[in-house]
Amino acid sequence: MxxxxxxxxxxxxxxxxxxxxxxxxxxxxxxxxxxxxxxxxxxxxxxxxxxxxxxxxxxxxxxxxxxxxxxxxxxxxxxxxxxxxxxDRVPLATNPVESVRAPKRAKSLPKALSVDDAVQLVATPARKAAAAPTPAELCNTAMFELLYSSGLRVSELCSLDLHYVKAEAGRSASLSWLERDNGEVVVTGKGNKMRRVPVGAAAMAAIAAWLQVRGAPKDGSNALFLSERGSRIAPRVVQTRLKAHALATGAPMHVHPHMLRHSFASHVLQSSGDLRAVQEMLGHTSITSTQVYTALDFQHLAQVYDKAHPRAK
CATH class of the missing domain: 1.10.150 (DNA polymerase; domain 1)
Structure with a gap:
């Protein structure tokens, strides 16, 4: 038929x-x-x-x-x-589609904010200019600045302690902590791989402002960032707060913590061209994982070319 x-x-x-x-x-x-x-x-x-x-x-x-x-x-x-x-209804030797597979899907690139959008997002308070910042707002600013400044995973951000604490009776040693004197964070990431990442001046200033109002943790931890209940902040809370902050400040797209990590990597690579350094700061075991940002870098260059070159169109 x-x-x-x-x-x-x-x-x-x-x-x-x-x-x-x-x-x-x-x-x-x-x-x-x-x-x-x-x-x-x-x-x-x-x-x-x-x-x-x-x-x-x-x-x-x-x-x-x-x-x-x-x-x-x-x-x-x-x-x-x-x-x-x-x-089941007519004689067929075989299903002709059974062994046919679609072409490989193009690997989607991670979404990153532009430099201007990223800076505006982390530097703009989500409140009226005349209002004094609340402790939660100061905490948010410090967290968002640090995510963008150092390219941390949200789990790494939440696991940071205020400073290193040695193992004692009934207390484990800190695995990730802030070193204010050196302007660095020491992070234990995937695979228990430890790395040191610089913290920018803007993030250090935001952290200093947060520490002025940070109360003592109520969960017995040494956590750098605390929830409004005084316990170590959870990744889900950071995600919710960042989403609300992005909406309040007019971000051009849905923003999540990992987008700030992508933005960090893309912007450092655009400025330095040093893929190995970006790999170290992100904590990637293989440089293959980092190479995706070279595509983002070229994408940025292509956009600049399309806007600027008189014969691009």
């Missing part, structure tokens, strides 16, 4: 999805568009005559037309389901 002459088959399959599989109307409609595209690509070929080679050719056409790997993978999944259903 020809593909374009078998609306009863496709309609029956879609009815099966709606009534037997109980899929939503939105999902069934999407499957309907996918199978209609298959019929268009098949150009009247009998459903039972469509081969693996045909499906690969169809997928290549979709890719050449600009569709990404994720979209093609979804369509192949729909086609595979259709032929599985069809095999």
């Amino acid at each position: 020809a593909a374009d002459a078998a609306p009863d088959r496709t309609a029956a399959w879609l009815l099966h999805l709606a009534t037997q599989r109980k899929l939503s109307a939105h999902t069934v409609s999407a499957y309907g568009r996918d199978i209609a595209e298959l019929a268009r690509l098949a150009e009247g070929t009998d459903w039972t005559a469509i081969s693996v080679g045909d499906i690969r050719r169809f997928a290549a056409k979709l890719h050449a037309s600009g569709q990404d790997g994720r979209t093609i993978a979804r369509k192949l999944s729909a086609w595979r389901g259709f032929f599985d259903w069809l095999a």
Whole structure:
């Protein structure tokens, strides 16, 4: 039965999805568009005559037309389901889609703020200019400045102690701490790998302002950053506070702590070009993990070129 002459088959399959599989109307409609595209690509070929080679050719056409790997993978999944259903009703030697895989998806780059947006985010208080900062606001400013200044993971930020504490009876030694005299943080990251990261002057000033109002921890810890209850702050609280701060200060996108880490890496690399130094500061075991920021750096250069060069367009 020809593909374009078998609306009863496709309609029956879609009815099966709606009534037997109980899929939503939105999902069934999407499957309907996918199978209609298959019929268009098949150009009247009998459903039972469509081969693996045909499906690969169809997928290549979709890719050449600009569709990404994720979209093609979804369509192949729909086609595979259709032929599985069809095999129970008409003789099929094999499901022609079974061994076909979509083109590899392009690896998405981490999202980073521009230099101006990052500086404005961490330097702008989310309050009226005349109002005195609350302890929570001073804590927020210190945390956000430090995240951007030193490229810390949010878990590393939350694990920081005010200073190093030796192991004592009933108390463990500090694994991560601030060294105010040196302007550094000592961080124990993934794989228990310890590293030293510089802290910028703006972050050190924000931390000093926070320490003036920081009370004694109520959980017996030496935590640098405390919640409003006086215990070590949790990563989820930092995420929530940063999101609210970004909205209040007019950030151009949804901001999360890891975006400040990406921004740190991208901006240091743009200025220095020293990939190894960025690797050390981020605590990456392999430089392969750091190389993604070279793509971000080139992306920045390409944007500058497109805006500035008279023959770029």
